[in-house]
Amino acid sequence: MVRRKLDRKEITAAAGCILLAVATLTFYIWHQAAVIQIGFQTGRLEEKMAALKEDIKKLEMNRAALLAPERVDRIAREELRLVEPQPEQIIYEDINPTDDYE
Amino acid sequence: MNNLAPSYQTRVQKRTIILAFLFFLWFLVLTLRLIELQVIEHRRLHEAVTRQSQYERSIVPERGAIYDRHGQILARSLPAPAVCLIPGDDDLPAELFARAERLKNIVNLSEKDLQKIKSRIESKENYIYIKRKIGWDQAERISRLNLKNIYVQRENRRFYPLNSLAAHVLGGVNVDGEGQSGVELQYNARLEGVKGLSLILRDANKRRYDWEILKEPESGQDLVLTLDETIQYIAERELEKAVREHEASWGTVLISHPASGEILAMATCPTYDPNDYPPSPFELARNRAIQENFEPGSMFKIVTAAAAREAGAVGFNEHFDCSEGKIRVAGWTISDHKKMGILTFSEVIIHSSNVGTIKVGQRVGQDNLYRMIQDFRFGQKTGLDLPGEENGIFHPLPEWSRTSIAAHSIGYEISVTGAQILQAMNIIANRGVLIPFRIARTSLDPTGFSPGPADAGVRIISERTASELTSRVFEGVVTDGTGQAAQVDGFSVAGKTGTARRLDPELGVYLASRHLASFVGFVPADRPVLSMVVVLDEPKYSLQYGGQVAAPVFREIARRVLLYLRQTPQFDPNTKTVTAQLRSQERP
Numbered sequence: 132m133v134r135r136k137l138d139r140k141e142i143t144a145a146a147g148c149i150l151l152a153v154a155t156l157t158f159y160i161w162h163q164a165a166v167i168q169i170g171f172q173t174g175r176l177e178e179k180m181a182a183l184k185e186d187i188k189k190l191e192m193n194r195a196a197l198l199a200p201e202r203v204d205r206i207a208r209e210e211l212r213l214v215e216p217q218p219e220q221i222i223y224e225d226i227n228p229t230d231d232y233e
Numbered sequence: 234m235n236n237l238a239p240s241y242q243t244r245v246q247k248r249t250i251i252l253a254f255l256f257f258l259w260f261l262v263l264t265l266r267l268i269e270l271q272v273i274e275h276r277r278l279h280e281a282v283t284r285q286s287q288y289e290r291s292i293v294p295e296r297g298a299i300y301d302r303h304g305q306i307l308a309r310s311l312p313a314p315a316v317c318l319i320p321g322d323d324d325l326p327a328e329l330f331a332r333a334e335r336l337k338n339i340v341n342l343s344e345k346d347l348q349k350i351k352s353r354i355e356s357k358e359n360y361i362y363i364k365r366k367i368g369w370d371q372a373e374r375i376s377r378l379n380l381k382n383i384y385v386q387r388e389n390r391r392f393y394p395l396n397s398l399a400a401h402v403l404g405g406v407n408v409d410g411e412g413q414s415g416v417e418l419q420y421n422a423r424l425e426g427v428k429g430l431s432l433i434l435r436d437a438n439k440r441r442y443d444w445e446i447l448k449e450p451e452s453g454q455d456l457v458l459t460l461d462e463t464i465q466y467i468a469e470r471e472l473e474k475a476v477r478e479h480e481a482s483w484g485t486v487l488i489s490h491p492a493s494g495e496i497l498a499m500a501t502c503p504t505y506d507p508n509d510y511p512p513s514p515f516e517l518a519r520n521r522a523i524q525e526n527f528e529p530g531s532m533f534k535i536v537t538a539a540a541a542r543e544a545g546a547v548g549f550n551e552h553f554d555c556s557e558g559k560i561r562v563a564g565w566t567i568s569d570h571k572k573m574g575i576l577t578f579s580e581v582i583i584h585s586s587n588v589g590t591i592k593v594g595q596r597v598g599q600d601n602l603y604r605m606i607q608d609f610r611f612g613q614k615t616g617l618d619l620p621g622e623e624n625g626i627f628h629p630l631p632e633w634s635r636t637s638i639a640a641h642s643i644g645y646e647i648s649v650t651g652a653q654i655l656q657a658m659n660i661i662a663n664r665g666v667l668i669p670f671r672i673a674r675t676s677l678d679p680t681g682f683s684p685g686p687a688d689a690g691v692r693i694i695s696e697r698t699a700s701e702l703t704s705r706v707f708e709g710v711v712t713d714g715t716g717q718a719a720q721v722d723g724f725s726v727a728g729k730t731g732t733a734r735r736l737d738p739e740l741g742v743y744l745a746s747r748h749l750a751s752f753v754g755f756v757p758a759d760r761p762v763l764s765m766v767v768v769l770d771e772p773k774y775s776l777q778y779g780g781q782v783a784a785p786v787f788r789e790i791a792r793r794v795l796l797y798l799r800q801t802p803q804f805d806p807n808t809k810t811v812t813a814q815l816r817s818q819e820r821p
Contacts, residue, residue, distance in 0.1 A: 189311060191309075192306060192311065196394040196395070199396070199398070200462060201466060204466070223801050
């Protein structure tokens with residue numbers, strides 16, 4: 132059996148094909164790695180976002196508890212020594228005190 | 234050599250055949266065993282291995298939040314850790330219990346808790362909660378111990394940031410986050426969302442090594458209530474003060490916006506903290522505004538008065554002789570708290586004369602009175618979207634006795650709830666139209682009160698009857714009658730007091746020393762912004778009348794709420810006699 136000598140063209144074509152295949156494979160692997168990397172990043176960001184949302188909820192709850200009418204009332208009366216206005220101390224903007232309703 | 238070669242070849246061939254045969258036999262045995270395992274015993278073994286290596290657990294979704302009408306948070310779920318024990322096959326119960334016992338001081342386990350854990354270990358349960366809804370610092374300490382079989386799981390815990398505020402409306406949830414009472418129960422399906430499913434994978438020793446979510450949970454929807462946090466606080470504070478001052482057994486206040494039927498506040502005293510649900514004793518969870526039946530006494534005269542006017546049985550100028558101060562009906566003597574002389578129909582109601590009202594009731598007649606009580610929807614639920622509402626007790630006409638007209642006219646022989654009596658007063662406030670109550674809204678209300686649905690109203694009495702009763706009777710109750718303590722500076726108030734003797738269930742008699750004091754009314758009388766019922770059971774000491782005990786609570790709450798709602802007074806608040814003079818001029 133006599134082996135046929137390959138000409139330059141065929142070698143170039145074969146090398147090109149191999150190169151293309153390797154390049155495609157490399158690109159595919161790089162692409163997959165990038166997708167996985169982005170997936171990890173997205174996952175981390177989603178976790179971070181969920182944690183922040185949770186923090187917001189906790190802070191909103193703390194705010195609600197701090198602004199509870201009972202607490203505000205107690206602080207106003209006991210710590211700030213505020214007292215309720217007497218009826219004559221309340222000024223209504225829309226009413227004329229001289230109006231004679233009788 | 235030549236002789237030996239064939240025999241050697243033969244031997245090798247023989248051995249090869251034997252070896253091949255043995256291999257074949259071994260392969261055959263293996264194949265048969267595989268067929269047995271994979272085909273014949275497949276189902277049983279698959280089930281066994283699944284049971285051993287994995288199990289499913291439901292994932293409780295985040296429960297929806299509850300807001301007041303302005304978006305203030307009343308209830309919300311937040312993540313909270315739970316510590317659990319997942320036993321393995323090779324773990325001895327004593328070892329497992331010893332591990333659980335190490336957490337005793339960290340999560341404050343009582344002896345009772347430990348006994349419960351022990352019995353669950355002994356009964357070989359797959360998943361045992363040691364303590365749920367613990368703090369994150371406790372969870373951190375447990376994780377650091379790195380105990381075998383002990384895991385920290387993430388759950389949701391219900392928080393009520395305003396503690397006991399609106400407790401009876403909110404209700405409460407159990408340890409699994411399921412609504413048990415109040416709106417938590419009523420709207421449980423909407424709030425709880427849809428449960429998810431997770432698959433937990435275990436090794437041969439039943440040690441958990443991985444888990445995956447089979448079905449994502451769907452969070453519950455949020456709920457907006459018609460309640461106003463500030464009005465609720467005002468109502469609860471004033472009610473608590475009155476109950477304490479009069480040493481009443483219990484009290485309730487219900488405030489609504491008559492035109493929309495929206496409940497602005499619903500308070501019951503004594504109350505509880507829904508963060509520690511269920512309360513102890515459980516009786517504290519009873520919402521007295523809708524779950525307590527009581528004989529209304531004189532408050533019920535609003536129905537008698539409406540029936541009298543609708544039936545054309547009496548005119549406002551007609552006089553009734555109440556000078557004796559008592560009346561005898563079918564062997565029973567019913568008296569007034571004092572002799573009042575001759576009164577007009579308006580004055581009978583204004584001064585709450587039992588004698589006069591019974592005479593009015595007799596003029597109205599059994600059928601008309603019965604029909605009016607029915608039309609006012611007594612004996613049936615108001616339809617308020619809260620669980621456990623009572624119907625009240627309203628006997629059918631064939632069961633009425635010879636005393637029934639008299640008794641019903643003055644609010645006896647019939648039991649009502651606070652919500653029912655407020656609904657009746659709202660019919661007067663809405664000029665004869667019944668607007669159903671509601672406690673849940675579709676959206677937040679940052680500005681004011683939205684009107685009820687256009688087709689929601691049902692006319693019960695004529696507009697004229699309602700208007701006349703308001704201006705000629707119920708405003709008079711507050712300016713000149715028994716409800717003077719309910720006067721609010723600068724505003725006209727319409728209302729009716731009630732003082733009902735309590736029935737001793739054992740003796741079957743009404744006791745002179747035990748009363749139920751009440752007041753129902755609305756303000757301003759001509760364009761009501763709020764209506765309210767105040768009920769106090771068994772106030773002690775000398776003050777026992779509704780006008781003395783409940784009317785001042787109405788006044789204080791109404792004054793503060795009107796100020797909060799930035800309602801401009803109808804007249805100069807310093808000129809306190811105006812309304813009385815105007816009304817007396819109007820009265821014939």
